[in-house]
Amino acid sequence: MSHNLRVRARQVLDDLGQIVGGQVRAQALRHTSWGADHARTDWAGQARSAVAGIHPPSMELELREVVELSPTTRSLRFARRDGRLPPFRAGQHVSLAVEIDGIRSSRPYSISSVPGEPLLELTLRDDPSGFVAPWLFRVQPGWRTRSSGPTGTFHHEPLRDSDALVFVAGGTGITPFMAMLRELEILGWPRKATLIFGNRSPDDVPFAAELRRMARGNPAFRVVFVYSDAPAAKRVRKGFIDGAVIRGVVPALDSATFFLCGPEPMLALVRGELAALGVPRRRVRSEDFGPPARITEQPGWPADLSPESLFELCVVGGERYPARAGEPLLVAMERAGLAPASTCRTGACGDCRVKLVSGRVFVPEGTAVRQSDREHGYVHACMAWPLEDCTIDAVR
Amino acid sequence: MQADFDAIIIGAGMGGLAAAARLARLDHRVLLLERHTVPGGYGSSFVRGRFEFEIALHQISPPLAGGRPRPFHGVLEGLGMLESLEFHPLPLFYRSHFPDLDLRVPAGVDGFLDALCGAFPHEADGIRAFVDLLLRVGRELELAGDAVLPADGSGPSLSKAAMLPVRARGLLRYAGVSVDQVLDRYVQDPAARAVITQTWGYYGMPPSTLSFLFFAAGTGIFLETGPAYVRGRSQGLSSSLVQVIEQAGGCVRTGCGVRHILQQSGRISGVITDRDEHIRAPVVVSNASPLTTCRELMDPDMVPASFWRRMRSVTVGPSSLNVYLGLDRSAAELGLVDNDQWINDSYDPDRVFRGMHTLDDPSLFMATCHSHGLPELAPPGCAALTLTTLYYAEPWLRLEPQRYVDTKNRIAASMLERMEARFPGVGASIEEVEVSTPITNMRYTGQPGGAIYGFDQPPAEAIIWRIPNQGPIPGLFFAGAWTLPGGGFEPTLCSGYNAGNLASSWLAKQRGPRFFGLGRREVQA
Numbered sequence: 002m003s004h005n006l007r008v009r010a011r012q013v014l015d016d017l018g019q020i021v022g023g024q025v026r027a028q029a030l031r032h033t034s035w036g037a038d039h040a041r042t043d044w045a046g047q048a049r050s051a052v053a054g055i056h057p058p059s060m061e062l063e064l065r066e067v068v069e070l071s072p073t074t075r076s077l078r079f080a081r082r083d084g085r086l087p088p089f090r091a092g093q094h095v096s097l098a099v100e101i102d103g104i105r106s107s108r109p110y111s112i113s114s115v116p117g118e119p120l121l122e123l124t125l126r127d128d129p130s131g132f133v134a135p136w137l138f139r140v141q142p143g144w145r146t147r148s149s150g151p152t153g154t155f156h157h158e159p160l161r162d163s164d165a166l167v168f169v170a171g172g173t174g175i176t177p178f179m180a181m182l183r184e185l186e187i188l189g190w191p192r193k194a195t196l197i198f199g200n201r202s203p204d205d206v207p208f209a210a211e212l213r214r215m216a217r218g219n220p221a222f223r224v225v226f227v228y229s230d231a232p233a234a235k236r237v238r239k240g241f242i243d244g245a246v247i248r249g250v251v252p253a254l255d256s257a258t259f260f261l262c263g264p265e266p267m268l269a270l271v272r273g274e275l276a277a278l279g280v281p282r283r284r285v286r287s288e289d290f291g292p293p294a295r296i297t298e299q300p301g302w303p304a305d306l307s308p309e310s311l312f313e314l315c316v317v318g319g320e321r322y323p324a325r326a327g328e329p330l331l332v333a334m335e336r337a338g339l340a341p342a343s344t345c346r347t348g349a350c351g352d353c354r355v356k357l358v359s360g361r362v363f364v365p366e367g368t369a370v371r372q373s374d375r376e377h378g379y380v381h382a383c384m385a386w387p388l389e390d391c392t393i394d395a396v397r
Numbered sequence: 398m399q400a401d402f403d404a405i406i407i408g409a410g411m412g413g414l415a416a417a418a419r420l421a422r423l424d425h426r427v428l429l430l431e432r433h434t435v436p437g438g439y440g441s442s443f444v445r446g447r448f449e450f451e452i453a454l455h456q457i458s459p460p461l462a463g464g465r466p467r468p469f470h471g472v473l474e475g476l477g478m479l480e481s482l483e484f485h486p487l488p489l490f491y492r493s494h495f496p497d498l499d500l501r502v503p504a505g506v507d508g509f510l511d512a513l514c515g516a517f518p519h520e521a522d523g524i525r526a527f528v529d530l531l532l533r534v535g536r537e538l539e540l541a542g543d544a545v546l547p548a549d550g551s552g553p554s555l556s557k558a559a560m561l562p563v564r565a566r567g568l569l570r571y572a573g574v575s576v577d578q579v580l581d582r583y584v585q586d587p588a589a590r591a592v593i594t595q596t597w598g599y600y601g602m603p604p605s606t607l608s609f610l611f612f613a614a615g616t617g618i619f620l621e622t623g624p625a626y627v628r629g630r631s632q633g634l635s636s637s638l639v640q641v642i643e644q645a646g647g648c649v650r651t652g653c654g655v656r657h658i659l660q661q662s663g664r665i666s667g668v669i670t671d672r673d674e675h676i677r678a679p680v681v682v683s684n685a686s687p688l689t690t691c692r693e694l695m696d697p698d699m700v701p702a703s704f705w706r707r708m709r710s711v712t713v714g715p716s717s718l719n720v721y722l723g724l725d726r727s728a729a730e731l732g733l734v735d736n737d738q739w740i741n742d743s744y745d746p747d748r749v750f751r752g753m754h755t756l757d758d759p760s761l762f763m764a765t766c767h768s769h770g771l772p773e774l775a776p777p778g779c780a781a782l783t784l785t786t787l788y789y790a791e792p793w794l795r796l797e798p799q800r801y802v803d804t805k806n807r808i809a810a811s812m813l814e815r816m817e818a819r820f821p822g823v824g825a826s827i828e829e830v831e832v833s834t835p836i837t838n839m840r841y842t843g844q845p846g847g848a849i850y851g852f853d854q855p856p857a858e859a860i861i862w863r864i865p866n867q868g869p870i871p872g873l874f875f876a877g878a879w880t881l882p883g884g885g886f887e888p889t890l891c892s893g894y895n896a897g898n899l900a901s902s903w904l905a906k907q908r909g910p911r912f913f914g915l916g917r918r919e920v921q922a
Contacts (some may be wrong), residue, residue, distance in 0.1 A: 012582065013570060020573030023857035027710040036709025043687075044713065044845030045693040047794050054798040054841045088799050117799075154445065154831075160809055161827045282447075283725050283828035342434065342652065351443070352434055369444035372773050373633035377640065 057087050057150040060095070064144040065120060070207040073127045074173055075138070076113060078120040082145070089116050089151030091180035092260070092288075096149040096344040097123065101136050106335050108133045109291070109345055111176035111262070112151060113208075115183045124176045124207060155262065155288040157181060157192070162258040163284070164192040167251050169242055169271050171199045171263025172207075177288060178262065181210055182215060182222065192220035195251055199267060200225045200241050225250050228271055242267065244274040254278060261287040265294060270322045289347045291330050296386055299365045303388065315392040324387045330362065331382040332356070339395050341382060348384035355382050360391030400427045402648075404680035404900055405668050407694070409656045410438025410842070411478070411886060412877030412893035413684030418476045419897025420682075421647035423550070425904060428678070429642060430670060433539035437635030437922025438684070438842050439849060440886070446783045449473030449774045451767045452633035452833075453849070455599070455737055455785075456624035457886050459484040459718065468539050469887055471548025472894045476893040477641045485770060490624060491737040493592050494819060494904035495744065500592055503627070503897065504623030513592060522689040523583035524593065528620065530567070530579065537565035538610065542882075542891075550898035568610065573856050576604035587744040594746065595739050598761060601715045601787060601850045601884065603746035608859030611883055624737075626770050628752065631886070658694045658873070665872030669693075679907060680900045682874040684893070686845050687864055688713075690875070704869035711858055713790070714884065715753055716835035716847035718783040720809045723829030728780040732820050733766040740764060742816055751919075754789050756796070756804055758811035762786035779828070784812045790835040790846035805832045840885045851885025859883055866896040874900045 027341055030036035045155060061078040069075050094111045114122035117137060128134040157166065168178040200206045206226065216224045227238045227246060238246070249255055259280060261271050275285050278337055293299055297308050308327025315321045316339065324333035331353050334341060344350040348368040357378050363384040364370065370381055382393075406417040409431035417429040435441055439453040460470035473479045490502045490509060502512050505721050510528060514521035523737065524810035544557035562569065571579065576594055584590050594604040596616050604612070627634055639649050657669040658681055683690040688708065691700045742760045743749065748761040763785045768775035786808075796804060809832045817824045837846030852858055863881040866874055876896035878884035882917040883892075 015578075016570040019578065019856070020569075022854075023573040024862070027857040027862070030710035031706045032709075037712060039688050039708040039711070040697050040705040043692070045689050046846065047842065048790075048839040048843060051794045051796075051836055055801050055836055056840050076486070088801065090802065160806055160813065160832075161830045202727060230805065250566075279827075280723060283826070289526055349444075354434055367447070369446075371442050371444060371450055373442070373629045373636050376629065376633070377636040379636075388891050 015307050037395075053185060055087060056152075057084070060084075060086075060148050060150060062097075062121070062148055064140060064142050064146075067142060070124065071205045073205055073375075074124060074207040075127075076122050077137070077140070078114070078122045079148075080120055086119070086121055090156035091116060091184040092156035092177040093151040093153040094120070094155075094177070094345075095123070095151055096346075098147040099133055099136065100285030101200045104335055105338075106133065107149075107343055107346075109153075109347075111155075111180070111288070113176045113179040115180055115187060115359055124173055124179070126173045152344060152350065153288070154349075155260070155286060157258075157260075162285070162286075163253075163256050164215045165257040166192055166194045166251040167247075167257045167259045168194060168196045169247075169259060169261045169263070169267075170196065171201075171242075171267040172201075174261075174267075175208055178260070179211075182212070183261075185222070186215055190219070193221045194223075195257075196222070196224040196225060197227060197250060198245060199229065199263065201229050202231055202248055203228055218336070223250070235270060242271055242274075244278055247271075247274060247278065249380070254280065257284065259285045261285065265289070276346065290350070291346050292348075292384060293365060296327055296363070296365075299363075300334075301366060302363060306388065312360075312387045313390045314387065315390065317392060317394045325393065326387055330380070330391065333387075334382055334393075334395065341395065343383055346383045348381045351381055353382040354379050356394040357385070358392040358394050361388040362386060362391060363388050383387050400677045400679055401667070402426045402676065402678040403904055404428075404682060405430065405655075405676060406682045406684065406876075407658075407668070407690070408432075408684030408877070409436035409635070409639075409649065409651065410637070410877055411889040412682045412880075412896070413438075413682065414635060414642070415472075415476060415581045415890045415893025416682040416874070416876040416897040416900070417647055417893075418478075418638050418641040418645070419550075419648070419894050421642045421645035422475070422477055422617070422900055423853075423897070423901045424645075425901060427642065428649040428656055428676065429649045430653050430668070431646065431649070431651045432671070432843070433841060435561045435632075436639050436649065436651055437632055439838075440631035442630055442632045445721070445831060446775045447640040447721060448768075448829050450721040450781055450783060450831070451630045451774070452719070453863050454627070454634070454886055455486070455763070455765055456487065456619065458618050458622045459486065462618070462622040466765050468542050468548050469891070475548060475550060476638070476890075478637060480635070481529045481637050481640075483633060484625040485628065487626060487736045487770065488664070489736050490619065491595055491739055492735045493595050493739050493741065494708055495588065495591070495741045498592075502592065502595070504619075506620050509620055510843060513589065516592070517586055517589040520584050520586050520589045523585075527580060527583040527593065528663060530583075531617040534567040534571060534610065534613035535621065537567045538614050538617075540565050541568055541861075546895045546898070548894075549902065550901065552902060553694060568861070571609045571613070572861055574609045575856055576607050576609050579609050580604060591741065591744040591746065595741075597746060598739065598763060598787065599885065602854055602859065603750040605747055606750075606855050610856070610861070611854045611859040614860060614882070615709045615885065616795055627883075628771070630767070630771065630774075634886075655694060658690070658871065660695070660699060663871065665870060666796070671812050680872050680874065680904060681894075682876050682900055683868070684877045685843070686848070686851065686877070686879045687868070687875055688845050690841065690873075691869065695862065701869045707864070711852040711864070713846040714848045714850045714853045715787040716722065716790045716793075716838050717833075717849050718719055718759070718786050718788055718805065718808060718835070719833045720812055721829070721831040721833070722782040722823070723775065724780045724782055724823065724826040725778070725828045726780065726822060726826040727778050728766045728769040728782075731780065731822050731826065733764070733780060733782060733823075734769055734897065736765060738764045740812075740819070742815075746779060753787050754791065755810050756788075756792045756808070758808055759786035759788075762812050764816060768862045782823070784809075784816065788835055790839070790848070792848075793835045801834075801836065805834050808832075823833075849878070851879035854883055866899055871904070874903075
């Protein structure tokens, strides 16, 4: 027998030995107590508790304190009843569940308290024209409800953002910045921050005293108040937050990361001004309050369609419900008791993703919908306005 | 018992979707239940700002190899997916970066051999012989698959199986060995070995412990066909499967999970959903892991002891950490045009593997610029880049919640620093960034350990030794990475497809006396 053949034969024997050996080992594990005892390893429980410590799917809340901040704003401080508050990132929000006149809905509110504090603080403004805000202004300590876990991408991200931060807030858009600033204060100002805070009048400014206190004698934090309709006599900065204001107060225009939060017209104005100043998009983060309030002003909205037009929303194999052109499908679904899970109400989280079987809808430019979802007819109900009768595939 | 459905499928990952699609196309009444709001499992994507990020799919092998239909072709055909999928070949198999080596490895056998033999001329003979072996064993695996689980669903063929000991000798020889045990005979240079086995990162175990058969099944086939990507990426694949199921009369419900699997006289009789509905069906195909299925969804004592004995030798495989980057410069400007770039810091995969059990900065990761092939994932002049590395879940499960963000950001920063060294400008172009971890995987899929490839794939647990698609209880079937043939997009699709075929035959047998000869009909697409 040649040498080669002998080597080959030995290799074949080796390989067969490995099969036998491997299987003997596997069988030994299987038939003795040496192996992993998967019948008693609670993998699912481990995963659930590890996830719940970081991303609880929901939280049971009880209102503990109501703090009046200014004539039209207040903070609600909640305790979590089903565990400790999870860590979150200053700037994130929760989606608060409400039930008003039998209609279940939810609203996202930015957290104004700091991670690690015992109470979760949400700050809101009374808006008489709103559906949820006036109702929330009547709730008393002891009120119990549910919320999502903290979520959202509007927070400082050291992997991406510079250490020079510029916060541009309008009204209660200050909320996420309060969390960020309070956290910076606790950490001893590791980053520099400038806050440009727009309000209607000096008499109705949430957190004004706290912000002035933070800025006093502090080289790492500066706050600038801007008022859109201040009385002529007062010696304050008047007008809107425009390029001139920004250039005037921001020292590091070529490196700062901008965070914007406030009403839509303000966001649009400031985004435009920053673009004109040559600030690239990657250094401009912004948080929407909710779906566009004036949908008919969005580019692409059919000129001849009134927001009051009434259509029918059909559910496959189910009933028909009224749906107004000027309201997102999600609102019509909530009224119909179809209440899909929804967290962000700005199209970002995708929890209200639903298949549109027939009918056309208006989806504002830049809405976060997957390419394949667009091709397969899925929409995010919170960012889809009916343009005619629509049929969706939803399960009650 | 009057059943509401013929089969209930738990979970809409690739395995569950494929099983449901197959069963629906064989004219069974199916209900697919998925707890998450979006079907697809890991086969999905998400949108941040102006970017869309692919979660899982890097490469897939096209259904044709040099004009010859592969078994995967039959699977796609049987799923009714052949027409709706567009495959785009990728020019490169991968590019390997080491501290002192940077090698582009082209797709196709000749290109592969040229690149490797060019870089390591002293090992050329061994490399050629090893590649020959990979190709041969890859083909033999296809033969064996065709004999035992043919793509047309006709069941095992005795005549084909009888020929296997001759036609697929390699399978028998190599069924128990690791990649290294084979490679030892052909190639000695550690650098050459590291480049040849670079794709071990796709399979989750280093060459010293990875099943040679599984490596050959993956790499052997990729070598022959060249890798491709699918238009629409993995969420497109998932949505297409949902469409197939619905067009064949099946029902897909998302946002509704299963709480319990019901048994009656030792057989499957249905499920109870999250919403406390009792739904009756004689077949349940579980796309959840066998561990979750038999421990969480059933009373573990109601599962035969032999199943739990079988589970003693398996271990839960690795999970992943991904850094998703939306960059405001183009792939060309940043030098990121090569698909699938592996960034290594050593030639020792075992050291890399040990690191996967810690929270240390990773030794090995992969950089893939998905938007380079699919421009719609990023706006003009921008790029969507994903950095992927593997970790076992264990240390993540023990991590204090307060340290979570700092830990994942420290790891991401170390990967970004190494990217910056090779591709200057990446760090200063970041418009969007998200970091997902094993915890994220668990959150969205509920997989034990956030595993992405199911159980580990050492020689004794991979391919022919893997957990079969038949479950331990009559009427219960498994689909997905945890079961035959293993982890990855094609394997999980095949697994679901096979589970569907097996469940269909089982249903036909149950009905035998009543529907003699009419148990199954092929749906004409």
